[in-house]
Amino acid sequence: MQTYYGDLTTSNTRIPKERIVEAEEWHKTASLDWKEQRALNLIREALLAGRERYGAELKVVVSCSFGIDSMLTLHLVRRVSQELGISFDVVWNNTLNEYPQTRAYAKRMTEEWALNLIEARPTTTLRKIYEENGVDSLFKRKGDRSGGKGEKEPVVEKCCGALKHKPMKKAIKENGWHIMFNGVRAGESRQRWMSARRDGDLFYSSHTWKTWVCRPILWWTALSDSFNYGNNRQEDVWNYVRKHDMPYNEIYDMNAVIDDSYTGKDVVVDRVTAEYLVAKGYNVFMPRTGCMACPIPIKRGYLRYLRTTFPKVYRSMLFQLGFARVLIAEMPEDQRRELLDELNGFGIITEKTEEAVLDRLEDVIEWKPCVFDGVGVVKQRQKKSA
Known part of the structure; x- marks a missing residue:
């Protein structure tokens, strides 16, 4: 298929919308082998165009969270860069709230793959952000603008801005990268799909990053994708990992x-x-991968997951970050009333109020560990088969 990337410039920043849709449609039925070849060709085209534009001054970076999508992208870029003899950096946006498994894996892969790793770190902390801004609704997603004109952005937006976007912008400015590869995929969310439709898999980011951005696996799919934009949702990501025997994060x-x-x-x-x-x-x-204690995945059952696998983080979210107060407030009224009656009946609390629950939260969690498991969770309506 024709790609039309050759017409791109820093003023003509994106290929035509119909070409983006054409690439999306092609990926819906293509096999993994064909997708892999197209991704390699795209990376090659981006690097060769970069070398033509910037010559020996060309600076390339792969944005890597040490999650599976960015590692897959890094694997693809390594293959092409070795073929072309073009070196590149790897930038890790280390929010300082990473899973211990991610930190260990980052250290291991930096050594095994001899990565020129640069860490972009925030100048504040997740806890300080919540202390300064308080906890608003835990179910507003990053990018939520539902508050209306004049109302403050959700705390998750402030958090991502301070811990991720600001450090990355600073790193790009300081290092002067001309091309940035990342592992963004359209199937991760509706927001990502809308971005994919707008920008395509290779474009010049004149507003946010002020660099060329290449997303080689933008239209690849995975069984765990939260958004289906009409694709066949085949397991591209993990089938590639297994095909190439890629080491991956223990998480x-x-x-x-x-x-x-x-x-x-x-x-x-x-x-x-x-x-x-x-x-x-x-x-x-x-x-x-990403921040532990992030409220964004709560709708998918993150609290129950943390309680099961990372209980210390779970308790920190409730007590140190103050999530418990908002969780109680955002329970459906019938569930909250039932909880208060139950706790009062068993003598855990003496008054049927939210404050009473917060005052005895340690006892509440001890008596009923699953108290917050279902708050905000979008129920799955799927048939179970043997």
Whole structure:
């Protein structure tokens, strides 16, 4: 298929919309082998165009969270860069709230793949952000503008801006990268799909990053995708990992079954088992890299996942960050009333108020650990099959 990337400049920043849609449609039915070849060709085209534009001054970077999508992208870029003899940096936006498994994996892969790693770090902390701004609704997503004109942005927006976007902009400015590769995929969310439709998989970011941005696996899919834009949702990502025997972050083998109908022995399962259970219709929380104690995935059952796998982080979210107060307030009224009646009946609290629950929260969690598991969770309506 024709790509039309050769016409791009820093003023003509994006290929025509119809060409973007054409690429999206092609990916919906293409095999993994064809997608892989197209991704390699795109990377090659971007690097050769960069060398033509910037010559020996060309500076290339792969943005890497040490999650599976960015590592897959890094694997693809390494293959092409070695072929062309073009070196590149790797930038890790280390929010300082990463899973311990991610930190260990980053150290290992930096050594094994001899990466020129640059860490972009924030100048503030997640806890300080919540102390300064308080906790608003935990169910507003990053980018939410529902507050209306004049109302403050959600705290998750402030958090991502301070811990991720600001450090990355600073790193790009200081290092002067001309091309940035990343592992963004359209199937991750509706917001990502809208961005994919707007920008395509290679464009010049004249507003945000002021550099060329290439997203080689933009239209690849995975079984765990939260948004289906009409694709076949085949398992491109993990099939590529297995095809090339790529080492991956241990966090991906720490999936938690958060389905009350599940009767299996192990609640925390590896990736293969998780994929099998999801295909059978069970609700399984499959973690991604990034900030621990982030409220964005709460709708997918993140609180239950943390309580099961990272209990210390779970308790920190409730007590140190103050999530408990908002969780109680955002319970459906009937559930909150039922909880207060239950706690009062068993003598855990003496008054049926939210303040009473907060005053005795340690006892409440001790008596009923699952108290917040279902708050805000979007229920899965899927049939279970043997």
